[in-house]
Amino acid sequence: MNGLQILGTGRALPAHVVTNHDLAQRVDTNDEWIVSRTGIRERRFSQKETLTELAVTSARLAMERAGVTSQDIGLCITATVSPDYITPSQACLVHQQLQLPEDCPAFDLSAGCTGFLYAMETAAAMLPRMNRPYALLIGGELLSRIVDMDDRSTCILFGDGAGAAVVKTSEHANWYSLLGTRGNQEALWAPGPGNSPAYLHMNGQEVFQFALETVPAMARTLLEKAGLSKDDVDWYVPHQANHRIVASVAKRLKVPLEKFYENIERYGNTSAGTIPIALDEMAEQGLFQPGQWVMCLGFGAGLTWGGALFQWQEKKEKES
Secondary structure (H helix, E strand, O other): OOEEEEEEEEEEOOOOEEEHHHHHOOOOOOHHHHHHHHOOOEEEOOOOOOHHHHHHHHHHHHHHHHOOOHHHEEEEEEEOOOOOOOOOOHHHHHHHHHOOOOOOOEEEEOOHHHHHHHHHHHHHHHHHHOOOOEEEEEEEEEHHHOOOOOOHHHHOOEOEEEEEEEEEEEOOOOEEEEEEEEEEOOOEEOOOOOOOOOOOEEOHHHHHHHHHHHHHHHHHHHHHHHOOOHHHOOEEEEOOOOHHHHHHHHHHHOOOHHHEOOOHHHHOEOHHHHHHHHHHHHHHOOOOOOOOEEEEEEEEOEEEEEEEEEEOOOOOOOOO
16 A cells, blocks of 8 residues: 655745734733643734745745656645635645646645645545646645634634645555544534634634544554554654643653654644644754654544654655
């Protein structure tokens, strides 16, 4: 069974930084309260950037680092719940801006904060049937457009940003994955078009308990599928929802917290963008070494959950 190889990553964040002190000017909160409960100190809110601009910027970086051009891309998937338009899809807007080939399918995928992992699994299934060997996967959000800035329970948590990866399938890739759904409308939701106000609503305690139930169990199942122990994994890359969730998962797995990469302090929860943004930061910092085992763990609205356990591979020269 073919697995995926990540050839290049990229990210893009809005320029405007919103600190906890900034939010305290609008809602009844303060920096200490937010940090102690979430680990977040600041996040990015778009003032002028569109999601298309962020997605395209991150995609161009990923393609450049992968050593591929637009004409090499055979599949384009964007994971998002906050596209610029209802239709055409966000992926079609990216397709247009990047001038991808006309026989390159492009579509959006909505799986909440697990979206990028769903996109990875979709690419692994579809790529062998495509006309070109590379897929462009993007996870990105402009959640500031659907967050009620007078709701303290949500406005402190979410941010804007996009991450991208260029991947290909490989018979030699060590890749194990897992996806699931626990249908639940009440835990985390936003009304559709025509409903006003169309703000994001969340039962924080329910989502917290869902994460603690599913994420450690998912990690153990992935390890069992791969025949590995928790100590064999060099890096855990969790969805950046809340530092307390990450710390609790690490404790339940009995894994040092230092093995869990976190950037929530700077970006907040960018939903489908958190995992690809984190992967790009880690790659840029040289944290990944060939042969290391990496486990990505996601959970989000739906409720959805998903994980991928793979061995980081040194980038190969582009196929002819």
